[in-house]
Amino acid sequence: MLHYLMICIPLLGAALDIFDVLFTPLGRLIILAAALVGLVAAVRRPSFSLCPQLARSALISLAGAVLTFVLSTQLNLGAVVASALVGLVGAQVLQGQDQVVLYLGAFVGMSSTLRFPSLAPLIVAGLLGGCLFELTDECWVGVGGRLGTIAATAVVIVLVITGGGL
C-alpha cells in the first residue's frame, strides 16, 4: 500500500502549498520523504520488473512534455490547447498505452515557464513521468485524472529538488 504514497504527492503538495510551506525546507523534506518511501515500496512489489517498457514510457512521456511545452510557450498556444493538440495527434499516431503515456507527458508540459525557466528540469520531469506511470500501474485504476496526478507527481518532485521556480 505504501506505493500509493507516490500518486498522493500532488495532493500532499497542494495541502502544503495552501499553507505556503511547499517550497520551504520542511515542505521539501516531506515531499522527498514521501517520494522515497513510495518509490522503494513500488520497486519492491513482486509485479515490478525493470523492463524495456519503463524506458519506452519515459521517452514517450518526454516527447509529449517537450512538444506541449514548446507549443504552449514558444508558439503561444496556451497549455490547454497545446496539450490537447499533442493528445489528439498522438492518439492518431500511437496505439494503446503509448498514446496514454504521451498524453501524460503532455500534462507535464503544461507547466508554466515560471516553474521551468529552462528545458532541462522539464526533460527530467518528462522522463520521470513516464517512469512513474509504470511504477504506479496499480494505483487508482479507472480514475479519471490519474494521468494528470502522475504528471503532477513528477513535476512536484522535480520542482522540490530544483527550488520550485516562481
Next chain:
Amino acid sequence: MLTLLLGIVIALVCGAAGFWLRQHTKLSVVEVSALLALVAGLILPRVFTAGGLFALICTAVSYAAMCSNKRIKSYLDMLTVSFVCALIIYFGQNVLVGVGGRLGTSAALSVLIFVLISEQFRPDQAQSEQGVKR
C-alpha cells in the same frame, strides 16, 4: 459568484458531452478528453471574460470523463463529478499554480470524492463490488 455558477453550468455541459462521447462513439479516452479540451480552449476564452478559467474547468472535467465505466456508470454520476470538479478548480485557483498535472489532480480528487460519497449512499453496491473482486 456569477462566474462560479456559469463555470458549474459549463462543467456540467462538458461532463455530459464527455460521457456521451464515451458511450456513443468509438473514440479512445485520450481522443475524447483532448477533443473536449481543444474545443474548450479555443472557444471559451474568446466568448467569455472569464473564459480562461472556464477552459480550465472544462479541461479538468474532460480528464474526469476518462473514468472507466465501473467508476462512472451514468450521466448523474458524471454530472456530480463535473460539479465537484468545477468547485475544486474554482476554489483552488491559487494552489499549485503553474504545475503541470494540476488539472488532472483536481479531476482525480473530484472522482475520488464522488466515489467515497457514493459508497456512503450505496453501501450494498460497494459491498457487492468488493465481493466480485474477491
